Amino acid sequence: MDSLLNAARPPVFCPGCSHERITQTLDKAFQSMQLSGEHIAMVSDIGCSGLFDTFFHTHALHGLHGRALTYAAGIKLARPELTVVVTMGDGGQGIGGAHLLAACRRNLDLTLLVLNNFNFGMTGGQYSATTPPDAEVGSGFLNRLERPLDICGVARAAGAPYVVRCSAYRSDVADVIRKAIEFKGFSLVDIWGICPGRFSKRNRLTPKAIDDALARLAPADGTVPENQRREFGDHYREMAAAQKPAPPPQAFAARFTPVSSDRQEVIMLGSAGQRIITAGEILCLAGLHAGLNVTQKNDYDITVLRGPSISEMILSPQEIDYTGIDRPSVVVALGPEGVARRKKVFGSLDETCTIIQATGVDVPPGRGRIHRVDLKGQGLKGTDWALASLGVLSKLGEVIGPEMLEAALAARLRGDALAGALEIVRRVEPGEWV
Amino acid sequence: MALALMEGNEAIARGAVAAGCRFFAGYPITPATTILNHMLAMLPPLGGICMQGEDEIASIGFCLGASMAGMKAMTATSGPGISLCSEQISFAIGSEIPIVIVDIQRLGPSTGSATRGADGDVQFLQWGNSGGLPVIVLAPADVKDCYTLTRHAFNLAEQHRCPVFVASNKEIAMTRASVDLELLPAPAVIDRAAPPPGQPFLPFQTGGSEDVPAFLPIGGRTLVRQTSSTHGSDGYITTDPAQIARMLARMQAKVNAAADRLALCEHSPADGADTLIITYGVTARAAAAAVRELHRSGKQASLLVLKTLWPVPATAIRRAVGDIRRILVVEMNLGQYVREIERLLPGKTVSFYGQMDGRLIAPETITEAVIHG
Numbered sequence: 171m172d173s174l175l176n177a178a179r180p181p182v183f184c185p186g187c188s189h190e191r192i193t194q195t196l197d198k199a200f201q202s203m204q205l206s207g208e209h210i211a212m213v214s215d216i217g218c219s220g221l222f223d224t225f226f227h228t229h230a231l232h233g234l235h236g237r238a239l240t241y242a243a244g245i246k247l248a249r250p251e252l253t254v255v256v257t258m259g260d261g262g263q264g265i266g267g268a269h270l271l272a273a274c275r276r277n278l279d280l281t282l283l284v285l286n287n288f289n290f291g292m293t294g295g296q297y298s299a300t301t302p303p304d305a306e307v308g309s310g311f312l313n314r315l316e317r318p319l320d321i322c323g324v325a326r327a328a329g330a331p332y333v334v335r336c337s338a339y340r341s342d343v344a345d346v347i348r349k350a351i352e353f354k355g356f357s358l359v360d361i362w363g364i365c366p367g368r369f370s371k372r373n374r375l376t377p378k379a380i381d382d383a384l385a386r387l388a389p390a391d392g393t394v395p396e397n398q399r400r401e402f403g404d405h406y407r408e409m410a411a412a413q414k415p416a417p418p419p420q421a422f423a424a425r426f427t428p429v430s431s432d433r434q435e436v437i438m439l440g441s442a443g444q445r446i447i448t449a450g451e452i453l454c455l456a457g458l459h460a461g462l463n464v465t466q467k468n469d470y471d472i473t474v475l476r477g478p479s480i481s482e483m484i485l486s487p488q489e490i491d492y493t494g495i496d497r498p499s500v501v502v503a504l505g506p507e508g509v510a511r512r513k514k515v516f517g518s519l520d521e522t523c524t525i526i527q528a529t530g531v532d533v534p535p536g537r538g539r540i541h542r543v544d545l546k547g548q549g550l551k552g553t554d555w556a557l558a559s560l561g562v563l564s565k566l567g568e569v570i571g572p573e574m575l576e577a578a579l580a581a582r583l584r585g586d587a588l589a590g591a592l593e594i595v596r597r598v599e600p601g602e603w604v
Numbered sequence: 605m606a607l608a609l610m611e612g613n614e615a616i617a618r619g620a621v622a623a624g625c626r627f628f629a630g631y632p633i634t635p636a637t638t639i640l641n642h643m644l645a646m647l648p649p650l651g652g653i654c655m656q657g658e659d660e661i662a663s664i665g666f667c668l669g670a671s672m673a674g675m676k677a678m679t680a681t682s683g684p685g686i687s688l689c690s691e692q693i694s695f696a697i698g699s700e701i702p703i704v705i706v707d708i709q710r711l712g713p714s715t716g717s718a719t720r721g722a723d724g725d726v727q728f729l730q731w732g733n734s735g736g737l738p739v740i741v742l743a744p745a746d747v748k749d750c751y752t753l754t755r756h757a758f759n760l761a762e763q764h765r766c767p768v769f770v771a772s773n774k775e776i777a778m779t780r781a782s783v784d785l786e787l788l789p790a791p792a793v794i795d796r797a798a799p800p801p802g803q804p805f806l807p808f809q810t811g812g813s814e815d816v817p818a819f820l821p822i823g824g825r826t827l828v829r830q831t832s833s834t835h836g837s838d839g840y841i842t843t844d845p846a847q848i849a850r851m852l853a854r855m856q857a858k859v860n861a862a863a864d865r866l867a868l869c870e871h872s873p874a875d876g877a878d879t880l881i882i883t884y885g886v887t888a889r890a891a892a893a894a895v896r897e898l899h900r901s902g903k904q905a906s907l908l909v910l911k912t913l914w915p916v917p918a919t920a921i922r923r924a925v926g927d928i929r930r931i932l933v934v935e936m937n938l939g940q941y942v943r944e945i946e947r948l949l950p951g952k953t954v955s956f957y958g959q960m961d962g963r964l965i966a967p968e969t970i971t972e973a974v975i976h977g
Contacts, residue, residue, distance in 0.1 A: 179840070207827050208823075208824070208825055208826075208827060211822055211823065213669075223829070223831075224840060224841070227827060228827065229822040229823060229827055229828050229829075230822075230827075230828075230829045230830065230831075230839075231669065231672060231822060231829075231830040231831070232830070232831040232832060232833060233665070233668070233695055233830075233831075233832045234691050234692065234695055234832055237661060237662075237665050237691075237692070239662075239665075240657070240661065240662045240664075240665025240666055240668075240669065241665050241666075241668055241669035241672070242669060243655075243662075243665075243666050243669060244627070244629075244665065244666040244667060244668060244669020244670035244671070244672075244673065244677070245669040245670070245672065245673045245822055245823065246669075247627070247653050247655070247666070247669075247670060248627065248653070248669070248670040248673035248674065248675045248823070249673045249674075249821075249822070249823035251823075252673075252822075252823045268658050268659055268661075268662070269658065269661075269662055269665075271658070272657075272658035272662065406648075406653070409648070410647075410648030410649070410651070410652075410653075411648075411651075413648045413649045414649060415649040415650075416642075416645040416646040416649060419608040419610055419614070419618070419783075419785060420608060421606035421607060421608040421784075421785055422606055422607055422608070423605065423606045424605070451609065451780070454609050454780060454782070455609060457782070458607045458608075458609060458782055461605070461607070462782070463607070463781075463782045464607075464609065464780075464781065464782045465779055465780065465781045465782075466609070466779065466780040466781075467775070467778075467779045467780075468778070469719070470719075472634075472718065472719070490781065490782075491889035491890065491892045491893045491967075492889050492890045492893045492964065492966065492967050493775065493779055493781075493886075493889070493964065494890075494963070494964045494966055496966065
């Protein structure tokens with residue numbers, strides 16, 4: 171197989187840079203795998219490792235510092251047949267650490283070559299995530315304060331199934347890279363090398379010293395037994411294929427006559443867990459069954475099962491523009507938290523406003539007409555109060571009628587849930603005007 | 605007529621899928637999360653890909669990779685997330701990668717209020733990139749717009765090879781509304797153009813009067829180069845000032861020169877009006893109610909609702925203003941887009957009403973601003 175090196179753009183590294191050696195080695199690995207350029211996407215980011223994509227006749231994407239793994243994931247998911255090789259430096263492991271962890275956990279079939287030369291060469295030799303604390307670098311004393319990152323240790327802990335650490339000067343690096351590329355899943359090769367332009371100017375680092383340093387570390391030489399599992403892309407496609415198609419939106423033709431020709435504004439005030447939002451949706455669906463335009467705007471705390479839950483609905487024969495409610499036609503008071511959150515609204519009510527008040531829930535003084543319902547006394551659970559209040563509204567002919575409500579329930583619920591809901595809205599005693 | 609109940613975010617997801625989007629990646633963030641939920645329900649059964657990234661940077665990065673591999677891609681986020689996306693947005697602009705970016709605006713600054721609406725990002729979306737090149741920003745006013753403008757957004761991203769933003773708002777995104785699905789405008793689907801066959805391919809070459817390079821995907825039979833570095837038409841880094849200037853001028857012109865074609869607005873002139881209200885987003889609906897209320901009390905105001913915010917639809921704005929003396933700009937922020945209006949209309953009286961307290965601007969507030977300024 172021919173070389174994939176780009177004759178028009180030979181490597182431009184500093185004399186003696188181990189990146190040049192890795193460029194040649196990677197080409198050998200590609201050749202031994204019988205790959206041609208259109209089979210490969212080289213993805214790189216910033217720094218000297220970011221020059222790699224220009225040296226090869228392959229597909230190539232060069233992006234932002236530390237983000238190469240993100241583009242590579244998109245390319246591989248879109249084109250699973252491509253061999254995607256990512257080159258990043260030790261700098262990219264620091265700034266893109268979250269993506270490294272995620273790539274290890276995800277196990278998408280990518281190969282990451284970390285061109286690890288222990289400093290930011292391009293910007294003047296500052297310390298990176300792998301700079302030893304005793305090195306002299308362009309960051310003054312700062313590297314003495316931080317501990318270098320063990321890339322392979324982190325990768326293994328994060329779930330990478332194939333991790334290799336090696337010297338750029340090993341004679342079989344092409345074979346090491348080839349095996350990593352051939353591994354089905356995320357593979358990482360941490361290749362230690364020398365940056366003659368910056369790092370080794372002030373620090374004595376030789377191939378022998380690299381070998382000695384590597385010998386002191388626990389070896390990382392390929393498959394990580396405890397991390398073997400299915401490759402993400404294949405697994406995704408298998409699970410995706412088993413998903414049921416999403417249903418199209420349900421649309422409803424008008425089957426009933428609205429109970430009012432006016433715009434109706436309803437605020438339901440309750441507590442988390444009372445299924446206020448679901449009841450609001452059912453009220454809106456009831457409106458749709460009478461050909462009304464509707465909106466539903468909800469308000470609840472970021473926690474669940476605690477605090478207020480509020481739903482604001484508008485049902486109108488006209489187009490609804492503004493969705494705010496300042497003077498509601500109906501307020502349903504089911505829980506003290508919701509009432510407290512919107513206590514101001516009670517001051518703005520006029521005499522035509524109906525307040526459906528659950529017995530035991532105090533409401534601030536105001537001008538609305540109060541209709542009290544003892545939901546607890548009827549043996550209804552708190553989770554059913556909002557639903558029951560819809561039954562009350564329909565029996566009073568406020569906003570919705572019974573047929574609209576039952577049609578909405580049939581549209582929203584199925585089976586036992588539907589039967590239970592119908593039973594509640596039919597049997598609820600509507601209470602009395604106060 | 606049949607009505608469905610749908611929130612704005614669902615309409616965006618459905619619009620995207622109808623436009624041919626088959627790749628979505630996002631990170632959970634209120635009030636944009638339900639787009640991720642809907643895409644996750646819709647895309648996998650269609651053979652599409654839906655990913656939850658490790659953060660917003662990864663999510664948009666996945667999209668950029670997938671778009672370069674030929675897929676129509678979208679991400680969706682809100683203020684804190686769109687801030688993280690900034691460097692990737694610059695990449696998409698400078699390297700001409702089609703992508704739709706949805707920003708469901710919430711009250712800022714910073715993490716602000718996750719469940720309160722605002723239109724506080726409208727200058728950020730245009731200028732939150734390094735280099736300052738133009739982008740396209742569409743602003744829905746309601747659930748219907750969410751569907752239609754998302755479809756437009758994909759078409760524009762494909763045609764112009766640039767990021768296109770859908771600048772929605774929590775108040776549209778998470779408010780359900782009745783929608784007549786059959787009445788939703790459905791612009792025809794447009795795909796990015798491939799180069800004419802038989803010629804050597806250069807990834808950023810434009811021919812003749814074209815100002816958008818033809819597209820071939822990474823992974824096809826022709827080798828494709830993409831780079832975030834300043835590049836020539838061959839996709840390799842360049843330091844040639846003439847080439848750099850030509851490339852950047854073209855990228856600026858491809859959006860700005862299309863401003864009139866991109867201008868989506870709704871103008872409702874009123875006879876005898878001496879005030880033109882200019883607004884966008886959810887506030888447009890309160891403004892429409894205010895105009896009706898004014899009419900009922902014998903007063904008149906004209907209304908211009910901007911659906912394209914960037915590039916600024918200057919011609920449409922000037923035409924709507926005509927000889928009206930006074931312009932009232934209403935926004936859910938402390939005064940952002942009003943700067944563009946002031947810039948366009950020297951000599952006119954431009955007043956501003958802004959509100960940034962987590963509440964919708966009420967029609968009465970706008971009526972008051974029209975009458976008493």
